[in-house]
Amino acid sequence: EVVLVESGGGLVKPGGSLRLSCTASGFSFTYAWMTWVRQVPGKGLEGVARIKTRSDGGHGGTTDYVAPVKGRFTISRDDSKNTVYLQMNSLRTEDTAVYYCTTELQVRGVIDYWGQGTLVTVSS
Amino acid sequence: EIVLTQSPATLSLSPGERATLSCRASQTIGDYLAWYQQKPGQAPWLLIFDSSNRATGVPARFSGSGSGTDFTLTISSLEPEDFAVYYCHQRSTWPPTFGQGTKVEIK
Numbered sequence: 001e002v003v004l005v006e007s008g009g010g011l012v013k014p015g016g017s018l019r020l021s022c023t024a025s026g027f028s029f030t031y032a033w034m035t036w037v038r039q040v041p042g043k044g045l046e047g048v049a050r051i052k053t054r055s056d057g058g059h060g061g062t063t064d065y066v067a068p069v070k071g072r073f074t075i076s077r078d079d080s081k082n083t084v085y086l087q088m089n090s091l092r093t094e095d096t097a098v099y100y101c102t103t104e105l106q107v108r109g110v111i112d113y114w115g116q117g118t119l120v121t122v123s124s
Numbered sequence: 125e126i127v128l129t130q131s132p133a134t135l136s137l138s139p140g141e142r143a144t145l146s147c148r149a150s151q152t153i154g155d156y157l158a159w160y161q162q163k164p165g166q167a168p169w170l171l172i173f174d175s176s177n178r179a180t181g182v183p184a185r186f187s188g189s190g191s192g193t194d195f196t197l198t199i200s201s202l203e204p205e206d207f208a209v210y211y212c213h214q215r216s217t218w219p220p221t222f223g224q225g226t227k228v229e230i231k
Contacts, residue, residue, distance in 0.1 A: 035220070045168065045211060047220040066219040067125075100167055106180075107173060109215030110158055114167035 002026040002113045004101045009118030012091055016122070020086040022101030022115055029082040030054070033104055035111065036075065036086050038097035038120075048099070049075040049086060068094075091122045126150050128212050130223035136231040143199040145226045147212035152192045156216040159188055159197045162225075163208045171210075172197060202228070 008020040022034070035050040048069055052062040063075050074087040084101060101115040127150040137143055147157065155175035160168035170179040172188035175195060185200045199206055207230050212223040 037220075044224045045213070045222040047218075047222075050218070064218045109156065109220070110170070110173040111213070111220075112170045112173075112179065114169075117167060 002103075002105065004103065004113060004115035006099065006101045006115045006118040009099065009120045011121045011123065013124050014091060014093055014122055016091050017087070017089045018091065018120060020088070020099055020101075020118060020120070022084045022086075024082045024084070024101075024103070027103075027105055030079045033108065034075075034077060034084040035102045035104070036084075037100045037102050037111070037114075038095075039100065039117075040097045046097075049073055051075045051077050051084060054079070088120070091120075093122050096120060096122045125219055126153060126214050126217060126221050128214060128221055128223035130210075130212055130226045132226060133224070134227045134229060136229050137202055138231045139202050139204055141202050143197075143202055143206070143228055145197040145199075145210055145228075147190075147195045147197070147223050149193045149195075149214060153214045153216035155191045156214055157188075157190065157195045158213045158215065159186075160211045160213060161206075161208045162211065168211060199228075 003025045006022045012018050033052050036048045038048050039045050050064045072090045077084045098117040100117045102111045103113050129148045131146045157175050159172040162168040171182050176188045187198050189196050209225045209227045211225050
């Protein structure tokens with residue numbers, strides 16, 4: 001059974017930092033692209049950051065970011081721990097959202113598994 | 125980035141009725157469109173991928189169609205558990221984007 005478990009959410013002040021973790025099980029993590037998707041409570045969904053596999057190129061896997069988080073967020077992976085991270089710096093109130101860890105196992109680009117989500121609240 | 129516009133925002137129907145949801149892309153995306161269902165407090169659940177392919181475990185009453193810029197999700201006969209919010213999603217280019225959602229509510 002595929003399971004994705006996020007942790008690390010919480011309350012942080014504007015300008016602060018937070019690191020989210022997502023531990024995966026039930027599939028070959030080394031070969032999986034991982035994406036963080038966020039959802040403002042009561043609103044829509046937004047793809048935030050994606051990391052490909054080491055075999056797809058790059059030291060730790062090629063990364064992609066949505067424009068509003070470029071230069072502030074960093075996605076990384078530790079294949080030995082089946083874990084993907086999202087380091088979030090210089091947080092803004094508009095980053096407040098539920099952050100989902102997701103993966104695409106059947107077809108590249110089709111998100112077919114989601115974690116339960118972790119809430120990040122940026123407020124003074 | 126590619127903008128997806130869903131219509132209507134809300135659909136009020138009774139169990140047993142047919143639901144037709146639309147999604148329009150701001151530029152052509154081939155058939156790289158998926159549909160998700162989301163219920164309160166839960167993560168989205170994949171229904172349809174690549175416009176018309178049902179995901180594993182999805183009932184046959186859900187079907188998708190379309191290509192290019194115009195797509196449709198049809199629920200042939202609404203069951204009580206189908207009342208939820210539905211999102212379309214494109215994987216044609218990064219960043220992946222989602223529509224703003226259509227809420228299917230009980231009339």
